[in-house]
Amino acid sequence: MSNIGPTDTSELPRFAGFATFARLPRIDQVSDVDIAVLGVPFDAGVSYRPGARFGPAAVREASRLLRPYHPALDASPFDGTQVVDAGDIAMNPYNIGAAIETLQHEAERFGARGTKLVSVGGDHTIALPLLRAAAAKHGPVALLHFDAHLDTWDTYFGEPYTHGTPFRRAVEEGVLDTEALCHVGTRGPLYGKADLDEDKRMGFGIVTSSDVLRRGVDEVADALRARIGDRPLYVSVDIDVLDPAHAPGTGTPEAGGMTSRELLEILRGLAGTTLVGADVVEVAPVYDHAEITSIAASHVAYDLVTLLAKERAGG
Amino acid sequence: MSNIGPTDTSELPRFAGFATFARLPRIDQVSDVDIAVLGVPFDAGVSYRPGARFGPAAVREASRLLRPYHPALDASPFDGTQVVDAGDIAMNPYNIGAAIETLQHEAERFGARGTKLVSVGGDHTIALPLLRAAAAKHGPVALLHFDAHLDTWDTYFGEPYTHGTPFRRAVEEGVLDTEALCHVGTRGPLYGKADLDEDKRMGFGIVTSSDVLRRGVDEVADALRARIGDRPLYVSVDIDVLDPAHAPGTGTPEAGGMTSRELLEILRGLAGTTLVGADVVEVAPVYDHAEITSIAASHVAYDLVTLLAKERAGG
Amino acid sequence: MSNIGPTDTSELPRFAGFATFARLPRIDQVSDVDIAVLGVPFDAGVSYRPGARFGPAAVREASRLLRPYHPALDASPFDGTQVVDAGDIAMNPYNIGAAIETLQHEAERFGARGTKLVSVGGDHTIALPLLRAAAAKHGPVALLHFDAHLDTWDTYFGEPYTHGTPFRRAVEEGVLDTEALCHVGTRGPLYGKADLDEDKRMGFGIVTSSDVLRRGVDEVADALRARIGDRPLYVSVDIDVLDPAHAPGTGTPEAGGMTSRELLEILRGLAGTTLVGADVVEVAPVYDHAEITSIAASHVAYDLVTLLAKERAGG
Amino acid sequence: MSNIGPTDTSELPRFAGFATFARLPRIDQVSDVDIAVLGVPFDAGVSYRPGARFGPAAVREASRLLRPYHPALDASPFDGTQVVDAGDIAMNPYNIGAAIETLQHEAERFGARGTKLVSVGGDHTIALPLLRAAAAKHGPVALLHFDAHLDTWDTYFGEPYTHGTPFRRAVEEGVLDTEALCHVGTRGPLYGKADLDEDKRMGFGIVTSSDVLRRGVDEVADALRARIGDRPLYVSVDIDVLDPAHAPGTGTPEAGGMTSRELLEILRGLAGTTLVGADVVEVAPVYDHAEITSIAASHVAYDLVTLLAKERAGG
Amino acid sequence: MSNIGPTDTSELPRFAGFATFARLPRIDQVSDVDIAVLGVPFDAGVSYRPGARFGPAAVREASRLLRPYHPALDASPFDGTQVVDAGDIAMNPYNIGAAIETLQHEAERFGARGTKLVSVGGDHTIALPLLRAAAAKHGPVALLHFDAHLDTWDTYFGEPYTHGTPFRRAVEEGVLDTEALCHVGTRGPLYGKADLDEDKRMGFGIVTSSDVLRRGVDEVADALRARIGDRPLYVSVDIDVLDPAHAPGTGTPEAGGMTSRELLEILRGLAGTTLVGADVVEVAPVYDHAEITSIAASHVAYDLVTLLAKERAGG
């Protein structure tokens, strides 16, 4: 194939060279792009620990360790598919509304050119404009939302657009297919039982972190695939879906989470669905240690890219 | 109900305000108290890494993230039950005997007023005076002891009261109901086989960390509930029962431990028992990272408070 | 004297008890307040590393080490003067304008009651509303601004109120006495020479970090006192005035800074001026190590409180 | 028995005294040695994060926590068997070839004296000379290789001896029994599918990290024992077989790994095989936190020593 | 001017975008280059703590904070001079000889094109090939060597090319002008008095770290300028010249070092000399905290670039 792949490790050691996701080419180095990894350095929407603005840079550095063949999915995602690092989007760090608009516009431009996005956040606020852009192209999309939290709160300090509210807004705006919505990995205390009731009313199913322990990754993946069917699917992964042991570098950690092995296995179990876009958010590297959160996030992004590439290859 | 709950997050962000457990009122702000979270800043009894004296402060800070509804137990523990942060007890940091006495006296005063305690340590030495106070009120109590270690050694450097000996002392003093004692999460090397023999002779059962892996949390919780029956139960959680990945911030870590998800699930499986008091100990925040140990401990304390609150509500 | 001082260390160890600044009483525990230490947990105005929202909590914890007698100033600031911890102000974390307004209003209320404020930030955005409140009471104030940066930029991403702009706004609004303005500790690259020219035009003098090295702390303090005279003085200390070795826990560190010893000596050299208010800002504890930044900031706040107390005592 | 055991904890606290593995005697303190723990401070063969040269020192410090009775294997490995800390081997840090030769020679000398080795690395390059020495004594050996990676690459930057190639070299040199080779814990992306094909051609079986999750530790251990039979067995444990949550302190971490509990359980399941030597490698303490990686590695080494001791005792 | 400067901060926040030194263009984005910042990710020559291979990436990230105007030197180094980030050179991580050769060749190519280099290491081994290339262009060069150590040892483990030997080799090879050599910042114990004698015989002067304290930065800079005169000058800065408080992230730290303020002041005092090349080495980010070492190194590199730019501008 004639696409450009990652920098050859036998020519430049993995610890050397400008950091791009998985050592892939920058978007300006190629003409046609199938899949773009897009950095979204934004954290004005957080309610507790900030720092996710440095998430894209950290994931890029951690992704130096990725290699081009995915044995679990038996796929070479950079082979025959042009994957690039699209760099970071320039968002206003002081104005959530303006920032969301910029991202939506940019994401729609990628969609218009036929490029699929795996966005690396940034806080979870960014899922809303990304879902809007996905729906602009594909109509209302199915959603798998991996997260410790529901993120379907209404407002916080009067602000409707924060990292705790994107999916309620998305339902209200009609960009989600309410027949095929599911949270995975939920745990921890809530403000009240009404949180659950309202979430359910919006159409969300819930597979808690404890459900994953009890049912196992294969049964969970089977159930998720059944719920989604062949709908266009958006996957949003808040890295806090992992236990703080596996992802200390995040903003609102909750004990009792999933392991990175479980998360990756469930994602791989989504092969066969029709993925149209994805994000990995809430990596706050200043709280990380030895890059364990960034490495987990880079593997998640890599798996999402691989699912998109397989799909494109008819896989 | 007329009790005072946590500070409203919509008025003061969770990262703001004086730190109290779960943003609950201080004990001086209310008149009648059902459940008190009591800080016990003491670590003169440790044998290896000190630092647990800063445990209560760290758990308070980490508990800012807790919210008032517990979905897994379907309970609102601060609703109809007055839960408070009782602050830290003033213990002599140089004299173990004097310190123990102070704590026992203070704990008995809470008992006399009908307040149930969830104590946040502090090293495990503090379990002995807390058990004495529990027995003073309820008679000999059943004990579930979550810990990597047995804590039934005899003496260390001639000292009978250290963090390795509380439960032997408690058996000797008759404050435990020897029909209903169990260690959970035990692992790691011992000084000799006699450690196990003597422990068994005192009446303890053991569910090792590996047993939890092989049998699963539900089977373990069922077995524990069966052993305890309707006896008054004290639960003592040494945070080192968790694997060092989940609780690096502790004094005598051992590889091969439980996950925080397993611990929380087993605790929730104790709903229906007659809990009369509990502690969470051995959080040494200087060894922690990104508060993962303090967050786990704050969730454990929250679950213990919720069990007490449910029980009180007839739940 | 009848005022309430810090918790007695001989009764409760310094590592124990609810954290208040210097173990002082909370504001709700006393009726008349001379000096209040006010937490301002806000960081929506930062341009680089966020995290200063956790600054007040960290400074409180670090201030457990402070004791009530200041030998260098030969003063007992909590003796005869009622100093309190006023807790944290509740500011909107998503809306800079609303947050500034809340703080200004609150600070003016303190001023109206005759209470002087030492505010603990929070990012430097908060200096503007604090200066407005100071000027509302005292008229345009002299300003000593300890900082690596000028903070007299105009706008950033179109936003006029950020942590890089408070002093330009303050000059424009007329709340500063432009005869008596000085930056101390400035260093590091700028956007252009115009930054210096405009700053000078606003009336600011500059004592760079290198000037402090060459001239020594006593000569610098003398020059500052001479410039200020007996004008009402506001002191604003951005902790990044210290070298990153002394204050790693901040948002926009610059190499080549002052030592904490130099900063404290210069502050002490301000005895005899007419201090009317002060702040210590930009402590971002997640970047700190072993509390060295928070400890430095707590000593700065303690020195500022002592200057205010001495002044009140006619000192 | 007349052998010398660990320093008595009741005479010298575990945090005190010169650090030797498990507080065992140094090799110069005894005449006959059954099992030696040998430090191999070397990391010139790494491809990504260096630092494993400090591994032996870190494992020694972390092993202060080990005690002399192994309850899971019901064994007292230091009782009747002389186990020592053989110190660190002096290897050239700049010349991989010379370093390998030194280690092989030294390991063969241990073998000639009838001492079994548990080596503590150092990077994985060191497995090759250790296998050569094992084969020199026992003929081609069976190999269980716990690792995230295959380590059967060919060359890197033209260098045939690095931490990515030891097992290919070992197969080529005929020091491995190709009927009984297995990787355990493998995961993460590869350079290409050919990596797997070539690995298989060399004779390796693979139990991936996900296989361990799905099949459970007992089934895996049973299968491994069946594959090995009564062949002389060498066990090589790259600590990166653990998830980064359990072993951040390593050079090439991959998300989705095993827990330390799973690893220890599988190792214990090898009781009954004929272990002739073992290593634990790739502990890079500068990336560790609170010693969690070193503690895990010290437990692994302790379990390997115990297996050797049981075997010797006819166990 | 028509050269390309740094990315505009008002368009893309400083925390966003691909990391290049000071947000400058990559070398492939321009045709003619005056000054190149070159990453040299290499640490096979270290004798103690490795990790400097990650130095260039860390300095790039830390340099996001640099701005285009240098007030202390009153210069805009990126204005009228084309400065670029030349990326990382691809060096063999296992073979010191081959790596040195690659770097020498590459550096000579820059020299041949009229580009001046500020290299960012990497360990100090790299100074030798860089000096060879400088001498190839300019003849034997004067050398100012900022370092805690002499780096004029002979061999280590028989290896003549390590981070402790570059300047002895350089003297032997005749690439240094022995009339104008000086170490600055030296301190800490040596192997023997002969180290000093031999160093002196090679022609080196020494300004110790204590000399800097006693004599002050201006007197030191004056003396250095006098010694150098108008010879072509190479400046080599080992970041361990700074005290470990200012530069923890390095391989062989020694107590009692210079402050970053002193180092920057002395460097600025070199304005007026004829600088022909420079390096900043031994940044080992894994030992760093909050980027304080990387920030200091990025300021050093920025000052060196500015000196080169001023010189070119006739400044």
Add this chain to the structure above:
Amino acid sequence: MSNIGPTDTSELPRFAGFATFARLPRIDQVSDVDIAVLGVPFDAGVSYRPGARFGPAAVREASRLLRPYHPALDASPFDGTQVVDAGDIAMNPYNIGAAIETLQHEAERFGARGTKLVSVGGDHTIALPLLRAAAAKHGPVALLHFDAHLDTWDTYFGEPYTHGTPFRRAVEEGVLDTEALCHVGTRGPLYGKADLDEDKRMGFGIVTSSDVLRRGVDEVADALRARIGDRPLYVSVDIDVLDPAHAPGTGTPEAGGMTSRELLEILRGLAGTTLVGADVVEVAPVYDHAEITSIAASHVAYDLVTLLAKERAGG
């Protein structure tokens, strides 16, 4: 000379081998000992952050970097003088009184054999028994006490022997020569002015940290030498005399401290006095970063050993 020196670095890299202070022989490896470095792993006497029990181990590891020639003092302290690492003393971790007695007895035994001690703590409680032993041999001794604090408090929680009281006890017991006592580096707030008055009454002079800044290291050293004369001198260095930037790893840090360069220069200025013993205390490595505190402490101990060795060699 026939004494045994440090392990040869050209045979075993400095990062390899069992850790002893400066790679010196253990005490059991030689027959006659001139100077012993003694570890005192004890921290039961602390009032704030514990952790100094791990100080000796950390200083040993950090001292791997020391070399045998001291250029500033032009001395080879291990040449002709037998210096050893005497290991750690076994002290009761739960009983301050018993621990003090053990240490006093052990120190007196060293004195009786003519061995001079440089003790590495441990908390400052240990200075009292060490001073008693020094006085037992030499009569009342002069004392230079480098510390942020006075350590002449009376009792704390009724305990007369803690890390805040050793020097008051020593004065009371008559083991100090009250004509020649001086604190150096003092700073930070006190409990009251009486602290200073009582301290002065005991005979102590004070050179504050600010005095060092204003007067310079040479003038301070001259004054100290003048005060001491030819009396037998004991030097006690609490590492918190350094600023937290230089020594984060300690128990009661105070901003505004000395630099490690200043401390080492003043110590070197003591050449010519009659040093009879010394200690370095309060290194709490868990609060350290990149060993900067341990490295500073190891340099301090090395300078103290060198002063003793020079003196023995006739100065």
